[in-house]
Amino acid sequence: MDNLGIVFALIGAALATFLAGTGSAIGVGKAGVAAAGVLAEDPSKFGKVLIFQLLPATQGIYGLLIAFIILTKIGILGGDPNISVTAGLLYFAASLPIAFSGLFSAIYQGNCSVAGIGTIAKKPDQFGKTILLPAMVETYAILALLISMLAIFNIPGLNL
Amino acid sequence: MSVLKMKRINIYALKKHRKRILELLQRKGIVQVEDLTLDDSVFQKEETTQKQMLFQKNSGIAENAYNILNKYIPDKKSPFAMFSGRSPITVESYYMFTEDANEIMRVAYDIIGFDKEISDSKAEIIKLKSQIETLIPWETLDLPMNFSGTNTTTAFIGTLPQLITYEEIVSQIVEKGNSVTDVNIEIISADENQTCLFLLCKKEKSVEISGILRSLGFSKPTVTPSEPPAECIKKFKKQINNALKNIEATSCSIVSYVGVRNALKFICDYYIMRSEKYAVIEQLAHTKRTFVLTGYIPEKCVEDIEKLLTSKYDAAVEIEEPSPNEDTPVLLKNNPFAEPVESVLETYSLPGKKEIDPTSVMAIFYYVFFGMMFSDAGYGIIMAVGCGLLLHKFKNMELGLRKSVKMFMFCGVSTTFWGLMFGSFFGDAVAVVGKTFFNADISLPPLWFNPVEGSNSMTLLMVCFLFGLIHLFTGLGMKAYTCIKNKAYIDILYDVFSWMLLVGGGVMALLSMDMMESMTGFVLPSVFMTVGGVCAAIGAVIILLFQGRGSKPIKRLLKGAYGLYGVTGYLSDILSYSRLLALGLATGVIAQVFNQIASMFGGGFGVILFIIIFIIGHSLNIGINALGAYVHTNRLQFVEFFGKFYEGGGKKFSPFKINTKYYKIKEDIFNG
Numbered sequence: 001m002d003n004l005g006i007v008f009a010l011i012g013a014a015l016a017t018f019l020a021g022t023g024s025a026i027g028v029g030k031a032g033v034a035a036a037g038v039l040a041e042d043p044s045k046f047g048k049v050l051i052f053q054l055l056p057a058t059q060g061i062y063g064l065l066i067a068f069i070i071l072t073k074i075g076i077l078g079g080d081p082n083i084s085v086t087a088g089l090l091y092f093a094a095s096l097p098i099a100f101s102g103l104f105s106a107i108y109q110g111n112c113s114v115a116g117i118g119t120i121a122k123k124p125d126q127f128g129k130t131i132l133l134p135a136m137v138e139t140y141a142i143l144a145l146l147i148s149m150l151a152i153f154n155i156p157g158l159n160l
Numbered sequence: 161m162s163v164l165k166m167k168r169i170n171i172y173a174l175k176k177h178r179k180r181i182l183e184l185l186q187r188k189g190i191v192q193v194e195d196l197t198l199d200d201s202v203f204q205k206e207e208t209t210q211k212q213m214l215f216q217k218n219s220g221i222a223e224n225a226y227n228i229l230n231k232y233i234p235d236k237k238s239p240f241a242m243f244s245g246r247s248p249i250t251v252e253s254y255y256m257f258t259e260d261a262n263e264i265m266r267v268a269y270d271i272i273g274f275d276k277e278i279s280d281s282k283a284e285i286i287k288l289k290s291q292i293e294t295l296i297p298w299e300t301l302d303l304p305m306n307f308s309g310t311n312t313t314t315a316f317i318g319t320l321p322q323l324i325t326y327e328e329i330v331s332q333i334v335e336k337g338n339s340v341t342d343v344n345i346e347i348i349s350a351d352e353n354q355t356c357l358f359l360l361c362k363k364e365k366s367v368e369i370s371g372i373l374r375s376l377g378f379s380k381p382t383v384t385p386s387e388p389p390a391e392c393i394k395k396f397k398k399q400i401n402n403a404l405k406n407i408e409a410t411s412c413s414i415v416s417y418v419g420v421r422n423a424l425k426f427i428c429d430y431y432i433m434r435s436e437k438y439a440v441i442e443q444l445a446h447t448k449r450t451f452v453l454t455g456y457i458p459e460k461c462v463e464d465i466e467k468l469l470t471s472k473y474d475a476a477v478e479i480e481e482p483s484p485n486e487d488t489p490v491l492l493k494n495n496p497f498a499e500p501v502e503s504v505l506e507t508y509s510l511p512g513k514k515e516i517d518p519t520s521v522m523a524i525f526y527y528v529f530f531g532m533m534f535s536d537a538g539y540g541i542i543m544a545v546g547c548g549l550l551l552h553k554f555k556n557m558e559l560g561l562r563k564s565v566k567m568f569m570f571c572g573v574s575t576t577f578w579g580l581m582f583g584s585f586f587g588d589a590v591a592v593v594g595k596t597f598f599n600a601d602i603s604l605p606p607l608w609f610n611p612v613e614g615s616n617s618m619t620l621l622m623v624c625f626l627f628g629l630i631h632l633f634t635g636l637g638m639k640a641y642t643c644i645k646n647k648a649y650i651d652i653l654y655d656v657f658s659w660m661l662l663v664g665g666g667v668m669a670l671l672s673m674d675m676m677e678s679m680t681g682f683v684l685p686s687v688f689m690t691v692g693g694v695c696a697a698i699g700a701v702i703i704l705l706f707q708g709r710g711s712k713p714i715k716r717l718l719k720g721a722y723g724l725y726g727v728t729g730y731l732s733d734i735l736s737y738s739r740l741l742a743l744g745l746a747t748g749v750i751a752q753v754f755n756q757i758a759s760m761f762g763g764g765f766g767v768i769l770f771i772i773i774f775i776i777g778h779s780l781n782i783g784i785n786a787l788g789a790y791v792h793t794n795r796l797q798f799v800e801f802f803g804k805f806y807e808g809g810g811k812k813f814s815p816f817k818i819n820t821k822y823y824k825i826k827e828d829i830f831n832g
Contacts, residue, residue, distance in 0.1 A: 038255060058788060065746060068753045077756070128507020132798060135791045139736065142792075144620075146742040149749075153617055 005088030006081050009074045013067035016148070020102025020141075027056025027110025034114040038121045048120050048127055053111045055134045059106035062145040065146075066098045069152050071155025094151035099145030105148060109137040125129030163517045164491045165459040166813070168482045173475035175449050181473055182437050182816075189817030189824070192489055195443040203445040203452070218265060219431035223821075225268035226424040228275045230606045232414050235421065243565070245556035249426065249823040257426045264423045272416055274410045281403040281410070288396045288403075290822040291383055295396075297349040297356045298381070298389035305392075306384040311599065315365035316359040316373060318380045329376075336372055343369065425732040429820035438817050456482070456489050456813065461778025472738065487513075490810035498523035500567035503560060508798050509808025514646050518638055518806055521799055525631055526567075529796055531574030532624075533743040533789035536751060537604075538586035539782050540579050544572030556824070571789075581608040582744070586778055596759040597767065611745060615681065621741050622680050628737030629667065631796070632730065635804030636660055642805055654709065658702035663730050665695030700724055733800045739792050747785040754778060 035049035070091050074082040083091075112134040119130045169191060173181055185191050197205070238244075249257075257264065298305065301317070309315040326347055332341055342365050348356040357378070361369045373462070385392045445452045457465065462479055469475040482488045490510040492502050498520040511517050532541065547569035557565065579585060583606025591603040611620045640656040643649065669692030670676060672684035702724075708719025754777030757768045802808075818825050 003711070013697050047461065054784070054787060055791070058784065061750065061784060064784070065749055065753065069749060072756075077283075128504070131791060132795055136799075138792075139739065142739045142742045143735075145746065146738050149745055150617055150621075153612065154615075 003082070005083040005085045006074055006076070008085070008088035009070055009083065009091035010076070012092035013070040015092075015099040016063040016066040016070070016095040016102070018063075019099040020066075020106065021060040023103035023106030024057050024060030024063075026054060027059070027106040027108075027113065028053055028111060030110040031042050031056060031113040031117060034117040038117055041121065045124060048124065049117050051131065052117050052120065052134070055113050055131070055138065056106045056109040059102035059109075059141045062098050062141060063102050066095055066145070066148045066152065069149070072158060073152060077147060087158075090155050090158070091152065094147075094155065097144035098141070098148040101141050103139050105141040105144075109134045109141075112137055162493060163511055163810075164493050166456045166482060166488045166491070166815075167459050167462055168480040168486075169453075169455055169457045169462070169465070170455040170478040170480070171467070171469060171475050172478070173444065173451060173453075173473055175451055177473040177475065178441070178444075178451055181453075181469065181475060182440060183466065185465075185816055186433070186437060186440075188461075188598070189815045190461045190465065191455045191457045191815055192813055192814045193226065193440050193443050193453060196445045196452060198445045198452070201481070202447050204447070206441055206444070206446055207537055208441050211439045212435045215431040219428050219435065221272065222265070222268045222424045222428040222431065224429040225271040226421065226428060228271050229421055229424065233418050240550070240554070243550050243554040243557050243561065244441050245554060245558045245561070246822060247556060249414050249785065251824055252537065253422075253426070254825065257423050258430065260423065261427060261430065264420060264427045267417055267420050268424060268427070271414055274414050278407050278410050278414075281407045285400050285403045288400050292393050292396050294381065294383055295385075295389045295393050297351075297354070299349075299393060300390070301348050301356075302388050302390070303358070304388055305381060305386075306386050309360070309363070309366075311362055313360050314363050314369075314491060316357070316361075316378065317384075318357060318373075318378050320355045320357060320373075320571060321353075321377045321379075322355065323350055323352050323403055324357075324376070325350075329357070329359075332376065333369065333372055336368070338365065338368065425822035429823050429825070432820060433825075436816070436819060455816070458491055458665060458813075460613050487811055489813035491813035492519060494519050494523075495528060497570070500570065501526050503563045503567070504794060504797070506812070507794075508784070508802065510810035510812055512807055512809035514642070515806065515810070516638065516642050516645060521634060521638060522801065525634070525801065526793055526797060527570050528627070529575040529740060530571040530789050530793045531576075531578040532627075532740045533792060534571070534575040534747055534785060535578040535582055535744040536584045536586065536747055537576045537579030538584075538589065538778070539786075540572045540574070540575030540577070541746070542782070543575060543786070544569050547572060575758045578744070582606050582748065584611050584748045584751070586774075587748060587753075587755050589751075589755055589774075592755040596770070597763050611741070612748065617741065617745070619681065620744075621738060624737045624740040625734055627740065628734045628800070629663075631737070631801055632663070632733055632804060635662060635801045639805035644775035654702060654706040658699045658706070659730070660699070661695045662699030662703065662727060664725070665692040665697075667695075668692030669696060700727075729803075733803070736800055737796065739796075743788055743792060746788070747781065750781045750785070751778065754781060814817045 019069040035053045038045055040048050071077050072079075074083055074088075076089065116130045116134055119126060171181070185193075217820050295305075297319075303315075303317075305317060307315050307317065326345060329345055330340060330343075334340060342361055344360040346358040348358055350356065359369065359373070387395070443453075457479075466477045466479070469477050492505070492510070494502060494517070501523040502519050504526065505517075505519050505522065531540070534543075547565045551562070551569065583604050585604050588603065591601075594600040594602040598782055609616045609619070611617050636656045636659055640652045643651045643656070668684065668688045671680065671682075672689040672692065674683060677683045703724050704717070706720065706721040707723030708716040710716075711719055754773065758773035758777065759766075760770045
């Protein structure tokens, strides 16, 4: 049980990837369905609806990002994978903001994108305003990413 | 830098000059024509819907013909075609094409006719093929399919719905008390789905035989040509051949029209132009021999137009100041550095009445924020150089697109700057390549600091908040400027200074608290606590007392208290700028991740995999993070910045001009 620290850290990395990734997959999936419907009517809107579909994709990437930083910091990707249980739990805790914020914000951002795609189908000239609405939801994923990142960057300096 | 001043223009002229005057205005494209209805029996409106319809129909036909032509000989388009814009048309071709308009229309009708002929032939071929299909089982029958018998015999030609042998049929017939000699049966062809049968019997037996056959499920074929099937098939095949030849010949004739492609494009534009001209005629007021046109014109163009109209067409031109309650259209004019951001402002809303044009101030923040969020020298160079090349190569690019490309070029420059500040060039590509392939310990030193290292991220976060504060205060400053322009000087104290005192004082006091030291790394001397506190208190009192001005005392205080609650908005506004750090870090770290994955295969042949992963990974990163930077820069402008002073709601100036699709028609054509 000496290596319990790394187990916790790895669970954290896994949670960040799969929860945020699941959220993005749901969000992008929903938006994709709506986008395909619009394309059936007017293929020329492809560029616009694609951007809407991509908006909820970022949470998955943020999750991947956090997971990757954790893996690097704990030495799984080359290095000496040996950290204390406390440090492991800290990494685990640090991954939670992006994991959960990512999951839910991506789903709701997806809903918002679907509505935006609907607007674009009727009023393509309102693109600038419409794209802001899903971006509002994204704010909270960004805040979570920030906290997760700041925490992880500063854990090795805690002398544990 | 500003919203252009608009004037109202009234043009009074003779009807005989109407065509020329309208064409002049259309080519100049600087007058927005307004509908004029005068309540006077002398003036009348002119109905031109029918003519407009006719022109639109012609334009549609020309475009249709052009599209058909493209189907047969595709118009070569480079992948960058969207940037190339409309090409200008020469004066000679303009006159040549307009003179030949009727001839070109005839060709357009021809092309559409040919296309219809081809699709008819194709339908015919499909029909013939299916007929041949049904005749093939009967191919060996040497009688016509509609043969019904001789004087003494009756013939049955048709199918049974299953596989039946000769013996089975004969036994069926014999069972019912007939002799074998009464009938002559021939099985033409058979498979498991049907049996094609030819049966000849004596006339007196026909009813009986027919009954037996019906019980077996006999049915007559759907097509019964009067020639033997084999000949029929031959005939059909010949017809198919003819149709094919016809298609080929017709395609050839369509292809032979390739030379008129440009003419068709032009005609499509030409009729649109004319239809728009007639649409404007509907907005004029006419008397028997004169007409009146009213509209808006930017002040700087007035003189030019006035001179042209009065000298050439004896028109009377009247210029007025638009009345203050009129919804005057908005046209922006900015320096080349700020101009590209106009399109961003347009996606929000154009400045409304009594508002100023925030473009030039916004532009500075726009470029800086975009650069901070994207912050990679490599990506920045790609973006700036790419956009620069596009601008250089496609001089004809449409105005709107040109603005956007220019904007991204400036954003690219800013991105490069911030990338160098943070030492990011395709992430840590320099260090990774050095270590993996050359075993050297090199890296690109940041000009400022590497935000990922140690407590640098906290410092950068503070810098982001500082930028946020500057941005918000600039917004308040813009509000003050708007107030000055509208001569509402006292509002500056109530709505601008009060907030500056409250927020600025609050921030000052916060920074002099000990608990903030661990975050910021510094603490202000305690005197700032007092100063900040006093400022904030004064600000708060002003807001409490004057935010609800214009209401009755109690309601006024309540409104003031509610206004004071808005300070939470400022707090979240400032925190919102942390996205500058978060997205900047995201770009850098994702880039590093891809570099690390790419370098996993080591040196030697790993270099091929390195290059592939490097290109794919960084393209992906550029795509997703450029989108993020664009969207969130817009958000910071629209929500945080505009929230302080800007509402918008202005109508865009849309002059009567040439809205062509394929050609740009210069104004010097037809200037006579």
